[in-house]
């Protein structure tokens with residue numbers, strides 16, 4: 001591996017360099033006559049159509065890569081950098097920056113073309129990710145003035161949108177790494193340019209990246225909410241109840257079944273709140289709901305093989321746990337604390353707490 005005489009790659013994640021980017025550069029460079037986009041369409045609509053076209057047209061995607069931003073991973077760990085204000089952000093490189101990095105390290109492994117489309121910036125620049133796991137991790141990190149950090153840690157260090165982007169990128173990289181062969185024929189599969197699908201070379205079966213749907217529910221009896229913890233959770237952390245959807249189930253059926261299985265209660269009303277892609281341990285699609293049980297039937301019958309504990313919490317207990325936040329690493333955590341802000345469980349608990357506060361204020 002050649003490491004001497006290195007030219008630093010062009011970083012695009014800093015605020016100063018971002019200002020230099022032409023906002024329409026990503027779109028215009030990717031064959032605008034083919035894309036059929038105009039400067040004047042809604043920026044969200046044009047971004048979505050741009051991305052969709054890049055998934056469908058290999059040539060357009062290759063052109064967008066030349067003008068794109070890349071997030072680097074090393075064996076599924078994202079490369080992060082601490083910004084001037086102390087907050088973390090993913091290191092993003094230009095295409096030529098990654099090319100010079102690969103050349104400098106004498107890379108004979110995966111090439112720039114192995115990068116996977118993950119999104120489009122507000123400045124209409126296509127975003128890609130690339131795993132350089134064949135290179136020396138410490139040397140690449142030093143070269144890019146960043147650090148490769150385990151996804152679980154990265155996810156909570158990054159601000160929300162960056163955390164979701166990095167989680168999506170890792171999920172796609174992982175999916176490609178583990179879907180190189182057709183499960184029907186055993187023959188190799190080949191990806192399209194964007195990396196949004198793989199096709200069996202023999203049967204032409206098309207494979208798309210997979211997520212497992214999970215229902216997560218915050219149960220309320222009108223005045224309290226129910227939280228539980230698995231033995232595998234960090235000590236003291238309580239969360240909303242969650243469970244994987246079985247084949248053929250609706251969201252409501254999963255919710256009713258999981259609540260019955262885990263705590264022995266019958267759900268009355270269900271309302272949808274919000275959703276989230278959750279990368280741990282593998283890609284889940286979390287569907288967050290609120291649900292009620294009758295105040296006359298709140299006696300828990302906890303399945304101890306699934307949950308170590310489950311209890312009803314008052315609005316005051318929830319409010320003070322929300323204020324206390326996530327305990328710092330090391331030392332003894334409090335008896336009860338709640339999932340961090342990035343988790344849909346936190347969102348459900350906050351929503352319930354706000355609603356209780358409004359109800360109490362209006363009484």
Ligand SMILES: NC(=O)C1=CN([C@@H]2O[C@H](COP(=O)(O)OP(=O)(O)OC[C@H]3O[C@@H](n4cnc5c(N)ncnc54)[C@H](OP(=O)(O)O)[C@@H]3O)[C@@H](O)[C@H]2O)C=CC1
Nearest residue numbers: 212214239242243244278280281284286339343344345346
């Ligand atoms: N973002 C958030 O706020 C939160 C996210 N979560 C996530 O929700 C997910 C589900 O919660 P959990 O309570 O564990 O789920 P379940 O209550 O469904 O229990 C998990 C068990 O279900 C079985 N199972 C069924 N289908 C699948 C599948 N597709 N993938 C993996 N296991 C499956 C496995 O059992 P077996 O091995 O016996 O077959 C597994 O051990 C977890 O991945 C967790 O990380 C949970 C809480 C909060």
Ligand SMILES: [Mg+2]
Nearest residue numbers: 241242243306
């Ligand atoms: Mg569960």
